Every structure is written in structure tokens, then in C-alpha cells.
Amino acid sequence: MASNSFGTIFRITTFGESHGKAIGVVIDGCPAGLKISLNEIQAALDLRAPGRNPYTSPRKEKDQADILSGVFEGKTTGAPICIIIPNKDADSSKYEPIKDILRPGHANFTYTKKYGCFDYRGGGRSSARETACRVAAGAVARKFLESQGVSFYAYLKELGSVCMESNLEYAENIRGNIYESDVFCPDKASSAKMQSHLLALKESGESTGGLVELQVHSLPVGLGDPVYEKLEAKLASAMMSLPASKGFEIGSGFDATSMSGSEHNDCFYSDGDLVRTHSNYAGGTLGGISTGMPLSCRVAFKPTSSITNEQITCDYSGNEVRFNLPKGSRHDPCVAIRAVPVVEAMGALVLADTLLMNRCARL
Numbered sequence: 001m002a003s004n005s006f007g008t009i010f011r012i013t014t015f016g017e018s019h020g021k022a023i024g025v026v027i028d029g030c031p032a033g034l035k036i037s038l039n040e041i042q043a044a045l046d047l048r049a050p051g052r053n054p055y056t057s058p059r060k061e062k063d064q065a066d067i068l069s070g071v072f073e074g075k076t077t078g079a080p081i082c083i084i085i086p087n088k089d090a091d092s093s094k095y096e097p098i099k100d101i102l103r104p105g106h107a108n109f110t111y112t113k114k115y116g117c118f119d120y121r122g123g124g125r126s127s128a129r130e131t132a133c134r135v136a137a138g139a140v141a142r143k144f145l146e147s148q149g150v151s152f153y154a155y156l157k158e159l160g161s162v163c164m165e166s167n168l169e170y171a172e173n174i175r176g177n178i179y180e181s182d183v184f185c186p187d188k189a190s191s192a193k194m195q196s197h198l199l200a201l202k203e204s205g206e207s208t209g210g211l212v213e214l215q216v217h218s219l220p221v222g223l224g225d226p227v228y229e230k231l232e233a234k235l236a237s238a239m240m241s242l243p244a245s246k247g248f249e250i251g252s253g254f255d256a257t258s259m260s261g262s263e264h265n266d267c268f269y270s271d272g273d274l275v276r277t278h279s280n281y282a283g284g285t286l287g288g289i290s291t292g293m294p295l296s297c298r299v300a301f302k303p304t305s306s307i308t309n310e311q312i313t314c315d316y317s318g319n320e321v322r323f324n325l326p327k328g329s330r331h332d333p334c335v336a337i338r339a340v341p342v343v344e345a346m347g348a349l350v351l352a353d354t355l356l357m358n359r360c361a362r363l
Helices: 038-048 092-098 108-115 128-147 174-180 188-204 231-240 253-258 335-358
Strands: 011-016 022-028 066-069 081-086 151-159 210-217 245-250 268-271 274-277 295-301 311-314 320-323
Touching: 011 128, 022 128, 038 066, 038 128, 038 335, 081 128, 128 151, 128 335, 151 174, 151 188, 151 335, 210 335, 231 245, 231 295, 231 335, 245 253, 295 335
Parallel strands: none
Antiparallel strands: 011 022, 022 081, 066 081, 151 210, 210 295, 245 295, 268 274, 311 320
């Protein structure tokens, strides 16, 4: 199976399956001398872990990470950083009765057609369990970016029909408010509505999709490489590699189709030694290169494929089957909730890589 690596200079390779012994990641290209601790990586993993509240999967996976290499006396050495995360709460017995059924919305059909086999235990390599590796690597990338003065956060903007309408631009303690919310929504009123909607969905046996927004501040001008390595293209590639992601937009995104040029153009002005724009419909890039304005992008996630309602599908032999999840199955009613720290991690990985690449741009 190819394509398990991401990045050019700051490059990660993830490994492992959902119900295997462990999952993990190897980070290449992280500069030596970066202060990083296991506690910082663990804190990021704890945000993604299931079983935190009634609105996520009840699977009690602690995601207890261990650093095997690349860090000595609290600093990176420049050598590959290997982080491993054992699987502790995997119950493969729930998947045995449905191993021959083509589960709606899942990858067992396409994986089997491509590779001739499929690890049906929790989805194997196609499982969102793999994203824990990205979060662990993203914690290292975040530390590097913060050392360069870059700050960023992701949050749940929409959950099903509930949309957060408050403006975050001038809000205080945004990051604290995000992670105080059980659904990673910084607006308390919207968070409460989302939670009520989730409880109703669980009662009805249904699931829903969601929209996660990433905001990046104090980003240097000049990140991104035309023509095929534009910053937004790299972000889109990162976000669309996530399980259940179905859409990506930056700045005004698809709303730009209904705007006029005079509305959408971000006009420049001088702010001392800096050049800024009065508006930011471009979302922080022009020509695929960062402008220094806040970078804003959004990722759409489909409804969770595993629902308790009965569905009609077929098995590998083509026979029609009435499919019901086995009793005791554990799934998220909305995957976008736990995707918030993953979107943040993928954003960090892209930006760490492009920042390092930009140092090769000119003398």
C-alpha cells in the first residue's frame, strides 16, 4: 500500500491498523533543538481521543503515546522522531458477523477491489483511528510554528443544521473557549444547540455532518510555491486526505461565485512597515502564496457512515442484505467533532513544511 507519507521537508509517515497492536508515526525533517515533551504530545492526543463525553464514541482508548527516537533531554536531535500509540480498547468481535457485508459508506468495497483483501476489524488502515498519528505529529509541528511566532486554532463552525453565527475575529481566549466546549465550539449558545441536536440524533439512530474552520494568525508573507504547490492546494490536499472529508474552501470560498469583482478584491493599504488588505476574502493567500493576513479555511465532513438504523445493502456475493450494526457497536454521531484537533494538526503539518521550504526560496 503506497502513499502513507505526507510533506516534503517536514515529512510524516504513519503506520498501523485500527485493531492491530499499535499505530504510529515517523517524523522526518524536524529541525534539531526544538523543545518538545511527551506531555505536550499527549495533551493534543487527549483532545482527539474518544470517550470524553456523551457526544463522541464511547470507546475508551487513552491513546497513551511513547517517543521511541529523535528526542533527547527534552529537545529534538534532528534524527527521525518515532511516536508509537498502542491500541488498548479494540473489540474485533463486533466485526466478525458483518465481515462479508458491504457496509454503506465504508471503504471495504473499494479496498477489496484494489488490494484483493481488507482488514475488516474496525476498518483497518481506512479507519479514522489513523488520525491519532497525525495529531501526534501535528503537536510537534505546532511547537515549531509557535517558536516562529505563528498561532492558529480550529473549531466546529457547523453541526448539521446548527451554525455558529458569532464573530470570532475579536473574541478573547478563543482557544480556551474552544476546548472548554464538549463539541469544540467556542460560542456557548451555539455549543448548547449542537449538543441538544446530537442527543436527538442518537435517540433516532441517525448521524450528521459538520464544518470545521481553521484560522491561522501571524503567518509570514511568502509561504507557498506556484504553480502546483500553492499554499491552498497543499492545505486542500491535507484536509481532503482526512477520513469523511467531502469539501474544502479558503477565504470566501464558494460564496465568491455570487460576488462581484469590486466586492471580492482585497484592496491594499500601508500599515507602517507592513502591507495589509482592508478585507480578506482571499483568505490569506494570493497566487498561492501567503499574504500575511489571517489564513482561514473550512473543511466539510459527511455524516458518520455507521448508524443504528437498518440499511439495505449487499454482500460480496451480490446477495441483498438487511444491514444492522451489531449490538454494542461504538461510533461517533458526528465525526466532525473529533476532526477539530485533526484539522488543526494537518494545518500545522502543512505550514511547518512550507515554512521550512520557504527558506530555500532565495538568497
